Amino acid sequence: MRLPGSTQLILAASFLWVAPPVPAQSVAPVIRLSVDLREAPRRIFHARLILPARPGPLTLLYPEWIPGEHAPDGPVSELVGLRFTAAGKTLPWRRDDLNQYMFHLDIPEGITSVEANYDYLSPALGEGFSAGPSADSFIAALEWNLVVLYPAGQPSDSLLYQASLRLPQGWKFASALTATSQGEDHVDFAPASLTALVDSPVLAGQYLRSINLAPDVTPPHRLNIAADNVATLEMPDDQLAGYSRLVREEGALFGARHYNHYDFLLSLTNNFHANGLEHPQSSDERAPEHMFSNPEQVLLYNSLLAHEFTHSWNGKYRRPAGLATADFNQPMKDDLLWIYEGLTQYIGEMISARSGLRTADDYREALAYTAALLDHRPGRTWRSLEDTSLSAPALYNEGTRNWSSWRRSTDFYDEGWLIWLEADMIIRQQSHGQRSLDDFCRRFYGAPDSGPRVLPYTIEDVVTALNEILPYDWRNFFESRVYQINEHAPLGGIENGGWRLIYNGTPNAQIHAREDVTARADYNFSLGMSVETGAGEKNGRISDVIPGTPAADAGLAPAMRIVSVNGRAFTPAVLREAVDSAQKSTKPIQMTADNAGVGRSFDIPYHGGERYPHLERNAGQPDFLDQSLQPLIPFKP
Numbered sequence: 001m002r003l004p005g006s007t008q009l010i011l012a013a014s015f016l017w018v019a020p021p022v023p024a025q026s027v028a029p030v031i032r033l034s035v036d037l038r039e040a041p042r043r044i045f046h047a048r049l050i051l052p053a054r055p056g057p058l059t060l061l062y063p064e065w066i067p068g069e070h071a072p073d074g075p076v077s078e079l080v081g082l083r084f085t086a087a088g089k090t091l092p093w094r095r096d097d098l099n100q101y102m103f104h105l106d107i108p109e110g111i112t113s114v115e116a117n118y119d120y121l122s123p124a125l126g127e128g129f130s131a132g133p134s135a136d137s138f139i140a141a142l143e144w145n146l147v148v149l150y151p152a153g154q155p156s157d158s159l160l161y162q163a164s165l166r167l168p169q170g171w172k173f174a175s176a177l178t179a180t181s182q183g184e185d186h187v188d189f190a191p192a193s194l195t196a197l198v199d200s201p202v203l204a205g206q207y208l209r210s211i212n213l214a215p216d217v218t219p220p221h222r223l224n225i226a227a228d229n230v231a232t233l234e235m236p237d238d239q240l241a242g243y244s245r246l247v248r249e250e251g252a253l254f255g256a257r258h259y260n261h262y263d264f265l266l267s268l269t270n271n272f273h274a275n276g277l278e279h280p281q282s283s284d285e286r287a288p289e290h291m292f293s294n295p296e297q298v299l300l301y302n303s304l305l306a307h308e309f310t311h312s313w314n315g316k317y318r319r320p321a322g323l324a325t326a327d328f329n330q331p332m333k334d335d336l337l338w339i340y341e342g343l344t345q346y347i348g349e350m351i352s353a354r355s356g357l358r359t360a361d362d363y364r365e366a367l368a369y370t371a372a373l374l375d376h377r378p379g380r381t382w383r384s385l386e387d388t389s390l391s392a393p394a395l396y397n398e399g400t401r402n403w404s405s406w407r408r409s410t411d412f413y414d415e416g417w418l419i420w421l422e423a424d425m426i427i428r429q430q431s432h433g434q435r436s437l438d439d440f441c442r443r444f445y446g447a448p449d450s451g452p453r454v455l456p457y458t459i460e461d462v463v464t465a466l467n468e469i470l471p472y473d474w475r476n477f478f479e480s481r482v483y484q485i486n487e488h489a490p491l492g493g494i495e496n497g498g499w500r501l502i503y504n505g506t507p508n509a510q511i512h513a514r515e516d517v518t519a520r521a522d523y524n525f526s527l528g529m530s531v532e533t534g535a536g537e538k539n540g541r542i543s544d545v546i547p548g549t550p551a552a553d554a555g556l557a558p559a560m561r562i563v564s565v566n567g568r569a570f571t572p573a574v575l576r577e578a579v580d581s582a583q584k585s586t587k588p589i590q591m592t593a594d595n596a597g598v599g600r601s602f603d604i605p606y607h608g609g610e611r612y613p614h615l616e617r618n619a620g621q622p623d624f625l626d627q628s629l630q631p632l633i634p635f636k637p
Ligand SMILES: [Zn+2]
Pocket: 278, 307, 308, 311, 341, 344
C-alpha cells in the first residue's frame, strides 16, 4: 500500500520536465525557427529553420505523433518547398525509405549550421485537429508542430528553439509563449524546449480580443478570441462571468494548478473545423462564430473550453505512461484514453454546469442523449470500450461514418463520461455524501502547484488512488466496463445518481440543438436513422442507419437519398408528419429512396412515433447527480 506522499516520491524520479523558458544550466545550442504568416490568408505558412550542425550524416524529423491528437497524423504531405543550404550552397536531401517523416542529409566538412526553408500549406476544407483548416482572411491558428523540423535521436525536452513570427499588417497575436521583443508586424519569443514550443500555439488575427478571466485568481488567465469580424468578439456578460467561474471551479476541484499562466486561444469562425486541442498553459479551440450568441450553438459548445482546460491537469500534467513519449515520432500507446479523454469528458461536462455555463436541465438532456446513443450501438456486441481506445488513430480518421453504430466510434470520450459518473455516484452513495470523485481529483492531480510538467501514471496508480478515497473493487469495476464486451451502455451512474433513462415524444434539447446546427433530423431512437435536411442535393440524404432498427430492417442504408414519403416529396416536415401519423395507422410508412442513381421503394412498419431520451427523477433515491453539479464556490445565478 502506498500513501499519497510516498506515491509522489516514488514517481518523482520519472518526471518528464518541460524545460523552463531559459534553462540556466543548459548548453544545448539554440535552433532558430522563423515563421512568416503574412500569406496566412492564402493558407501558406513560410518557415525558416537555422540549425547548428556538424559534418557527417544528419537526420531530421517532422512531427508525426501529435500530443493530444493521440495519432500519427502530423500532416507531412502539406510540408512543401523543402530546401536545405549551408554556407550559401544547396544541400541534397533524401526522404527515408520506410519513414516519410524522416529526412537524411550529409553535412560537408567545415559546416557549422544548416538552413532549411519550407512551407506548410494549410487546407481550406476538411476536418482534423492541428492539421485541419487553420487560416482564413482574418485568423491564423498556428500549432508549431506544423512548421518544425528537429534532429533525430534527442528528446524534445532537450532541444532548445528560439521562435519568431511575422504577421500580416495590423494583426495581433496571443500565446502562452513569452515574447521578448515585438515590432509592428514582428515578434521574437524567448527560447523554449521543443516540447514547450509544440505545446504553446499562437493565435493571430486582425480582430483579436484578450479578456482577463477571474482577476482574483493567481496565476493569470486570459480568454483570447479571434474572429472574422469585430462584432463576433462581443460576449454576453453572463457567459463571461461563467468562464471566470470555470477558472475558479477548476482550481477548487483540483486544489492546485500546473501552469504559470493560462491562455485560452479561441478561433470563432465557420471556416475552421470545430474542435479543441489541449496544452498545459493554453488551449487551441475552434468553434462556429455564434458560439456565444446562437442559443443552439451555446448548448453544443458551452463545455468545449472546460474540456480543454481540464486537460491541463488530466492529460498534460498527469498522463498515461504510454502517451508520455520522448519525442514526436515515437509511437504512443492509446490504451488508457478512456481515462485521459473519458474522465476529462466527465469533468468538462459537469464543471460547465457547476460554473453556470449551462443549467442542470441542459446537463441532464446532454447526458440522456449520450447514454441513449451509446446504448443503441450494436458494435458493442463485438468490441470492448478499450478496443475503441486502442483503435483511436483509425477512429479519429474515419471521416464520413456510415454504419457508425456498428463500427463504434471514439466512444472512450462519452462512455468515459458514463463510467466516471458511475464511479463518482458510487463514492457519493457509499460514503453517504461525505466523499466524491472531487477527492480523487485533488489527490491524483492536485498539490503542489507547479509549472508545466508531466507525471506519468498507470492503471494501477489510478486504482490505488481511488481505493484511498473509497475502498471498493475498482479493478473489477473497470474490468467489467472497459475491458469486457457489454451489449448495453453503463447506466449505473444515472441510476445510482437518483435518475433513470426514459424515452418519450418530447424533443430532447441537446438533440434539437444538434439537428439545428448540423442540419440533420434525428430519428435514431424511433426509425433508427438520421437524415440530412440541408439545402440542395443533401436534402433527404440518409447520414446513418442503426442495424436492427425498423429503418435498417426495411433495407435503408447510409448515403441513400429519400425522395418521397407516403407519396409526397421529401421535406423534413413531411417525414415528421409521416412518423407522427403512423401512430394511428396500421399501414407501414412508405418511402422511395435513390441509391446512387437507382430508385427503390421501402416499407417501414413503424408505429411508435417520435422517441427522444430524457432523464426522469427516481424519487426513491437521493439526488446525488444534482449534488455533483453544485458549485464548489457558491454563486447567485
Ligand atoms: Zn480531450
